[in-house]
Amino acid sequence: MKLLEDAIINQGEVLSGEVLKVGSFLNQQLDVKLLRAISKEIYEHFKDKQVNKVLTIEASGIALAVLVAEEFGAKAVFAKKSKTANVSGEVYKADCFSYTHKNLNTLVVPKEYLVKEDCVLILDDFLAHGEAVNACINIVKESGATLAGIAIAIEKGFQGAGDELRKKGLDLFSLVIVDEMEKGKIVFRNR
Amino acid sequence: MKLLEDAIINQGEVLSGEVLKVGSFLNQQLDVKLLRAISKEIYEHFKDKQVNKVLTIEASGIALAVLVAEEFGAKAVFAKKSKTANVSGEVYKADCFSYTHKNLNTLVVPKEYLVKEDCVLILDDFLAHGEAVNACINIVKESGATLAGIAIAIEKGFQGAGDELRKKGLDLFSLVIVDEMEKGKIVFRNR
Numbered sequence: 394m395k396l397l398e399d400a401i402i403n404q405g406e407v408l409s410g411e412v413l414k415v416g417s418f419l420n421q422q423l424d425v426k427l428l429r430a431i432s433k434e435i436y437e438h439f440k441d442k443q444v445n446k447v448l449t450i451e452a453s454g455i456a457l458a459v460l461v462a463e464e465f466g467a468k469a470v471f472a473k474k475s476k477t478a479n480v481s482g483e484v485y486k487a488d489c490f491s492y493t494h495k496n497l498n499t500l501v502v503p504k505e506y507l508v509k510e511d512c513v514l515i516l517d518d519f520l521a522h523g524e525a526v527n528a529c530i531n532i533v534k535e536s537g538a539t540l541a542g543i544a545i546a547i548e549k550g551f552q553g554a555g556d557e558l559r560k561k562g563l564d565l566f567s568l569v570i571v572d573e574m575e576k577g578k579i580v581f582r583n584r
Numbered sequence: 585m586k587l588l589e590d591a592i593i594n595q596g597e598v599l600s601g602e603v604l605k606v607g608s609f610l611n612q613q614l615d616v617k618l619l620r621a622i623s624k625e626i627y628e629h630f631k632d633k634q635v636n637k638v639l640t641i642e643a644s645g646i647a648l649a650v651l652v653a654e655e656f657g658a659k660a661v662f663a664k665k666s667k668t669a670n671v672s673g674e675v676y677k678a679d680c681f682s683y684t685h686k687n688l689n690t691l692v693v694p695k696e697y698l699v700k701e702d703c704v705l706i707l708d709d710f711l712a713h714g715e716a717v718n719a720c721i722n723i724v725k726e727s728g729a730t731l732a733g734i735a736i737a738i739e740k741g742f743q744g745a746g747d748e749l750r751k752k753g754l755d756l757f758s759l760v761i762v763d764e765m766e767k768g769k770i771v772f773r774n775r
Contacts, residue, residue, distance in 0.1 A: 425650055455650075456649075469613070
């Protein structure tokens with residue numbers, strides 16, 4: 394998606410540790426016009442599936458999830474990150490290691506918000522090592538719901554998780570795939 | 585707002601410790617149609633002000649903030665919660681005690697996302713003791729931006745922070761004010 398590639402080039406920042414900082418438009422500060430344009434592309438890709446739930450992870454996935462959910466007339470649900478696996482109540486849980494923060498989180502979704510009749514689109518701002526998305530896939534499986542696919546704003550292609558998901562036959566739709574990233578130089582796939 | 589009052593009565597849950605659980609429609613699971621209706625009411629109230637930034641707090645304020653920002657053609661910005669006051673970089677910081685989690689957070693917003701030319705609407709899902717909103721007010725003051733007002737989905741009127749803000753002459757717009765809350769009984773102001 395050219396709009397998003399341009400925003401990354403003009404406003405993104407490559408930090409050490411393979412971190413791409415997009416806080417000025419995609420997380421923390423939200424360029425809602427750009428997010429709406431992204432949402433419409435995601436809807437176009439998945440519109441033939443009967444998506445009624447968009448599942449994301451707090452906090453940076455929420456903004457896009459709510460706009461995408463609106464396109465589908467669906468509800469959005471976000472998994473909360475818990476520092477301990479010691480979560481009570483009727484919940485789905487899945488472990489998820491954060492490479493950014495170097496800690497293990499447990500993603501938690503109350504069972505009442507995801508049921509087997511649901512058709513779920515998993516969505517996140519970034520796909521890097523795939524930990525968060527794979528945890529969401531496990532939660533959807535456990536719920537018995539149908540997995541429509543996975544939508545990602547920025548896939549870090551060089552970290553491999555996206556291609557792994559595609560090999561498994563999952564419908565992964567990334568608006569932008571970054572194949573190389575060095576200070577001052579970002580290479581997009583298929584540009 | 586009758587729609588929101590009805591959702592609270594039909595789907596809300598009063599828990600111990602004066603907690604009103606609205607996870608099934610306002611946070612964690614997001615009823616986007618209801619959130620859009622709330623956004624339009626907030627826009628109606630503040631439409632004469634030149635709001636170009638909607639400031640909220642992660643994670644539960646983000647969904648509503650992004651929809652309200654879209655109504656204004658504004659950007660949304662969320663304050664991140666940091667466990668330590670030891671935050672580096674050019675940021676605004678304000679302490680904020682969480683009565684729900686019984687801990688002190690520092691709210692952090694990078695200075696580049698809030699400048700003195702901005703006209704800011706502060707927004708949150710709940711107003712209870714006012715800690716988070718007052719921290720946001722301090723951040724807006726420090727930035728030199730204009731404060732358009734404060735929009736809240738659910739104000740817990742019996743905890744007093746809303747009336748304190750009104751006494752200060754601030755334009756506080758709450759969609760719903762809960763004046764009493766006991767197991768099985770919720771009393772709304774001006775219903």
